[in-house]
Amino acid sequence: MSACIIVSPVEASAEAELAARLHVVDSDQPQVSVLDLGVTRGDGIFEVLGVINGKPQAVDAHLRRLGVSAAMLDLPKLDLEAIRAAIYQVVELAEKHDEFSVKVIVTRGIEGSGVATAWVLAFKAPDDFAAERAEGVKVVLLDRGYPHDIAARAPWLLAGAKTLSYAVNKAVLREAARRGADDVVFTSSDGYLLEGPSASLILKFGNKIWTPATAQGILPGTTQGAAFEYFADAGFATAQVLLRTEQLWDADAAWLTSSGRMLVPICEVDGRPIPVDHALTEAGNAALLARTN
Amino acid sequence: MSACIIVSPVEASAEAELAARLHVVDSDQPQVSVLDLGVTRGDGIFEVLGVINGKPQAVDAHLRRLGVSAAMLDLPKLDLEAIRAAIYQVVELAEKHDEFSVKVIVTRGIEGSGVATAWVLAFKAPDDFAAERAEGVKVVLLDRGYPHDIAARAPWLLAGAKTLSYAVNKAVLREAARRGADDVVFTSSDGYLLEGPSASLILKFGNKIWTPATAQGILPGTTQGAAFEYFADAGFATAQVLLRTEQLWDADAAWLTSSGRMLVPICEVDGRPIPVDHALTEAGNAALLARTN
Known part of the structure; x- marks a missing residue:
């Protein structure tokens, strides 16, 4: 059921229209570079939100914690409003279940680029x-x-x-x-x-x-x-x-x-x-x- | 200068012809799934080999250590010969420098698939x-x-x-x-x-x-x-x-x-x-x- 949106996650990108900062992609196709520090060094941060009856829960608390993690890792200041918009959009795109989850991932990006990578992913956890x-x-x-x-x-x-x-x-x-x-x-x-x-x-x-x-x-x-x-x-x-x-x-x-x-x-x-x-x-x-x- | 080969890294795949287990890919294009535990959980292992005058160094020692890391993480038993072949092939593909590096990455693969992901990447470190x-x-x-x-x-x-x-x-x-x-x-x-x-x-x-x-x-x-x-x-x-x-x-x-x-x-x-x-x-x-x- 996974649905995925890639986000331009840093504040500088906030000058662009919101829609231009969110890109719906196919989560069944590769989307991450082999040069991305998220995969080569686990150098990034994440959050997992619960979605209940179509409503993502505790969005403010998750975004706040994401911002704290970003600061602890000296990541660029994040455009939390773009990430918030992506969370709501991916919930709309996802197959409907009473309960599912949205994962937000922000990485330090491709090594040497200085540009963070981010995506949000809606998924149904296998746990009962x-x-x-x-x-x-x-x-x-x-x-x-x-x-x-x-x-x-x-x-x-x-x-x-x-x-x-x-x-x-x-x-x-x-x-x-x-x-x-x-x-x-x-x-x-x-x-x-x-x-x-x-x-x-x-x-x-x-x-x-x-x-x-x-x-x-x-x-x-x-x-x-x-x-x-x-x-x-x-x-x-x-x-x-x-x-x-x-x-x-x-x-x-x-x-x-x-x-x-x-x-x-x-x-x-x-x-x-x-x-x-x-x-x-x-x-x-x-x-x-x-x-x- | 990066060159990249995706490898089928587990022993079961060793029944296939070696060439069928190695896939040269474009490292400038996304090659990793957003569902891969390597990126969602840093759940994988790596090695970096030095290449001097076109010769990868200490290949046996690196493969041995990769095997030890795999065992410590309860990863499937690796097909180290396929990985060895990929190392030599990616060195051949890479742009020539007196010294460069080859990174080997093995992840637990896409969550729930039970199939490990692996690739080797030739690159020139920016360090002097x-x-x-x-x-x-x-x-x-x-x-x-x-x-x-x-x-x-x-x-x-x-x-x-x-x-x-x-x-x-x-x-x-x-x-x-x-x-x-x-x-x-x-x-x-x-x-x-x-x-x-x-x-x-x-x-x-x-x-x-x-x-x-x-x-x-x-x-x-x-x-x-x-x-x-x-x-x-x-x-x-x-x-x-x-x-x-x-x-x-x-x-x-x-x-x-x-x-x-x-x-x-x-x-x-x-x-x-x-x-x-x-x-x-x-x-x-x-x-x-x-x-x-």
Whole structure:
């Protein structure tokens, strides 16, 4: 079902008419150069937006995060309005499903050109998110190798930027599968809970809803943000905090959250069951799936 | 000058005639899918070979390392003979220069296809390696964030695989430039010397020539290996060792080495000059540039 639009992504191009900055292309044909730093060096950034009932979700939050990633990678200042227009146009072009996704990719472009490359792509993820929301996922804890204060200490490691250099984020899923699990929660080398390779972590302790603080070099989750709005409206106290790994075992409930998953309960950690709050999961997902933007 | 050949890189394809597995393409036209995991996730591996007087160097060592990277990433077993044939063919196709490079890229392929993508590309690097060999480069020491024993402790972090996820390897060069330097030597979070973002490190102490041990999750340098053959023939004792960061200040000479650079002396570390052995550098480079394979 994939539909694709190539975008002129930098502010200088904003002088051209919007339509001249967007080019619908055939995603079944090659569109990327073998000289593009996105593929030769994973040197670029991305976002994945959920599209629910034809409406792309949290567009502002995704564009804001894309801009932060661009700044962390010293990419040119992006023309976020062209990218926004491309997102809405590719949603129109895409085959209709109740839920699908739009990926935005910006690379540093062809080596030596100094011109960034960007495209947006509508696609249907193969995952069965409805089943995961109902049944939960098994996770393993894997060390991300960095201490929790890495982002402040070594910004050149790009911790907290959503880059195309995600080989490790895929490798940990293979390690999880080898251990009989579905997904991963990264921990810092000094024993803090962080995030999944493509999801944020949310924990419930009584009337408190906590997520690991982004100061630890992790991504501000767009769907985690929307879920926190739901939880706050439902009377919970929400906060970004430092969470020791062992606190996971004291939680009343834990979720992975992302723009495709919404709230997926974690039912098992390192082979040991943890409590699942099915009622709260259903209520939260109903709210997230009823969003109009 | 780039010339490009797309290769069917997996062993199953070896049943086809070799010629049917290599496809010369136009590197100025897009050749990579927007759905290829190489570009969407940096999920692939690469090698860069030096070509001197028309002869690709250390082909066996590069193919061996490519195979190791493939295994670390759980890629399908590669048809290294097809890749070898593509390397020699692309060298023939390329515009002639005394020195140029061939990049080999293998990606996990289009998401969901299970079929790896590969290509080889001949190109002339913009760097002035002759000047660097004569004048040396200024480096800064930057923390790679991991302890020196990360590879054994957390193999899912892929330390020591040559992956396409090199955004950090590019970010550290920008950090070096901000600090007025040309290049970087990574250190471990617990104080050991590692490697550059695209080079190995070699140090000289009297009649000893040392390089950091690959057990620290760093790449076995193909040119470092060839340089060690030269140094051994010249009467030096060579070894892979653990080197504390502070030992750099006691070295008689230090070099970065890679398939493009050969031996480039380090003349300054974090703004402080270190000794350069011009005579040994010249003799070593003469030997490396006189190789026939």
